[in-house]
Amino acid sequence: MLTRIRGSRLIDPSRSVAGIKSDAANGDVENYDGMDRGDLWFEEGMIIAAPTDGRAADREIDAGGCITMAGGIDLHTHIGGGKVTLARMLLRDQMPPWREAGGGDFRSPGECDFLPSSKLTASRYLDMGYTTCLEPAVMPCNARSAHAEMADVNGVDCGGYCLLGNDDVLLQLIAENSPQEIINAYVAWMVTATRCIAVKVVNPGGISAFKYNVRSFDVDTPHPENGVTPGRIIRTLCRAVYEIGLAHPLHVHCSNLGVPGNIASTIATIEAADGFPIHITHAQFHCYGTEGPYQFSSAASQLVEAMQKHPNVTIDVGQIQFGQTVTISADSMHQYENSGHAKPRKSVLVDVECEAGCGVVPFRYRRREFVHSLQWAIGLELFLMIDDPSRVFLTTDHPNGGPFTAYPHLLGLLSNRSLRETALAEIHADAAASSSLAGIAREYSLDEIATMTRSAPAKILGLADRGSLAAGCVADVVVYEQQNSAEKMFAVPKLVFKSGQLIRRDGEVIANGETPDAASVPKQDRTLAAAIPNFDDLVSQERIADFRSRYGRVGTFAMDRLWISRDEMEDVLGNRLQGTGIRDCETPAKTEVAS
């Protein structure tokens, strides 16, 4: 079906270079400045250039007064894997209908605000016009379960980040001073075996050290067993990720999560990357000083300064929302510490094989708590103090800072100073006074929002076919009615198309889109997985044999069992693999650090 969306403002920062359209693909959008009115055409699930043969559209939508963007991309949201399942098991009594018991308004447990079922997770993302989501912590030994759950996030394309950096084999290879090519081969094998798109490290070495009863672990602390420091793990993995060609930089959950004064570890982590690209995730939780009467202060300006000095750094925020949620993290060391603050008072802490750990701690963020109020303000400071919207990404670290459904509200706050001031007046007065938020006048433009939630995440993940309205991209297209309230606008788009299929109109689900027989065809969304170039050369049989024997010594099953075949992904787990995620050769990767 040939579709034409007529006369909306097309907002696509990826195609705008200094106000001049960077390609001529959509011929009817002249003098493109990222904000022009124009027509958007798509057919068979892909955006196309306006037909030149005079063909009429099968479906024509008058979108005057509307804004059109590509589908949103969430680069860090916990939507699959064992920890989400553990959280569901732990918190059954916090889910509907328990909380409404007696109220007569019974809902199913899967409708929980902060821990929805996989299907509702998908549905709520699609409601907001988000069409691609990345699960950031896929443990190799649990990758099948993560992919199976993501297959159930119906209608949303997903991908995962392979969790390394606390696994015995890698720590051993680093401790033995193995050549970088060996490390690269191991990382490439693990990413490919687990069908992931990127690599994440959580509290590098710290989760392993926790198993040796270590309770605090800084960037230069040697591991008690093998002597490897977090700094060395960061440096080695950043380089491996770059050298094997992955687009997404090493995705780092720094040492000292949530600890006052942890800005020093965060900056030490950035320095450990040695100029290689590095992404600091949920940076809000790693951006604390020790000043003031509460010995807890914002270090947002220090992080921003470090980012100015190190152009190789990007972050996502991990903004908190007030209310009940659950924190789920591989960082068992700090979740053990946090378990004392659990609300309700229960938690799960697990050591996972030779690979990682996991901690699930329910949590309630409250305005009347100084620390929680300041955490809220620090997140907003980061969004607003980092000038370049392609270096800071919108996340709540769902569900750790709060549910992803807060995004429209957060976009409202970022784009409207007076709304921010109203919200600031409601938090703990000492926190409001110690934050610089009140003095920040900046308001995000629609172009900046599209950069932060569309074009920049696509670029940093190496997803050349999305995040943009250019011809050749997947027709994940969202039409918003332009309104004064950004929150209302982003909460309920006028139209949402996934791969060209209309799935939402004014918030209503369009069942089966326009294809009457869609229900009879098993639906398989895409799993975005890294297609590492020259894999066979990089990972020789000899190297695999060495890894296999090392894994056999520390693991309880054979390393080969980690490998998920393409057939298994497609026929058993229900995902359609799409090879992607490779760095564009033109992207300058290793940047020199400014002095």
Ligand SMILES: [Zn+2]
């Ligand atoms: Zn996270």
